[in-house]
Amino acid sequence: MRIGLQIPNFTLGVPDDQLFEAVTQQAVTAEDSGFESLWVMDHFYQLPPLGGPTQPMLESYTLLGGLAARTSRIKLGTLVTGVTYRNPALLAKIVTTLDVISAGRAMLGIGAAWYDVEHHGLGVEYPPDGERLDRLEEAVQVCRAMFRDEVVTFEGQYYSVHEARNLPRPVQPGGPPILIGGGGEKRTLRLVAQYADYCNIVGDAATIGHKVAVLHDHCKAVGRDPASITVSRLSTLVLTDSADESKATLEFLNSIEGMDAGAVNVGTEDEIVAQLEALAAAGVEYFIFNMPTAGVDAVRRAGALLAAL
Secondary structure, three states, X not given: OEEEEEEOOOOOOOOHHHHHHHHHHHHHHHHHOOOOEEEEOOOOOOOHHHOHHHOOOOOXXXXXXXXXXXXXXXXXXXXXXXXXXXXXXXXXXXXXXXHHHOOOOEOEEEEOOOOHHHHHHHOOOOOOHHHHHHHHHHHHHHHHHHHHOOOEEEEOOOOEEEEEOOOXXXXXXXXXXXXXXXXXXXXXXXXXXXXOOEEEEOOOHHHHHHHHHHHHHHXXXXXOOHHHOEEEEEEEEEXXXXXXXXXXXXXXXXXXXXXXXXXXXXXOHHHHHHHHHHHHHHOOOEEEEEOOOOOHHHHHHHHHHHHOO
């Protein structure tokens, strides 16, 4: 089983000048415990279920660069960058720099963006849904070209580059893999079929199975082998010690405003294994978990369980 860890929050109970060391401890523990990849959210404000804008949020790519210097094997990326946050040519440069610092471990996670509060707060333009998806389509083309080509010229409706160069080149041949986050059936999954290496979907087994079928239809329409796209799923993981604890924890999580019931895995070790087997049968190939309230011991326990599957 391929597994990744997302670090979703930085309310870690330490002073600000010790925060990076606390995050580094989580990253190193994940690497040593069998996690293949490490992800951070690319947001300017913390999300509402985790406390909202009054809680700390580190800038993602600065953080990943620091973590690249403290780790040696684990892959590094955002889950996911909002297309509105950065010019795509600059984004490609940033991710290429991460690939160089990490000796070829960078991944580009990108999506259409959605958190309007942080856009308005920082003065970042927040276009309508359709335009953000149009921008996403152009952005992934620009990033792919910047990763692969020596000189790039692109003229789109929203983005353009003229004889752009990206030096030094990415360490990974062809550049870092591109993950598109989101399960929109008409546009997002079609963009995955056209441009992405990974697709990140959220939901229960039935939802995942349906979305994968839609993705395969898009692949057929564009002449893409669906096996060339890895389907990943992000969820919150809580390992418990009894069925009663599992029930109480799940009830608590479902009571949190903004929490998606299809994006949680709660249970004892045996219960988690059964849940993941059902999700794998539905089409999930890569499981990415966050553990918002867990310390390094819980990360180590999860890695030991999941890496053995």
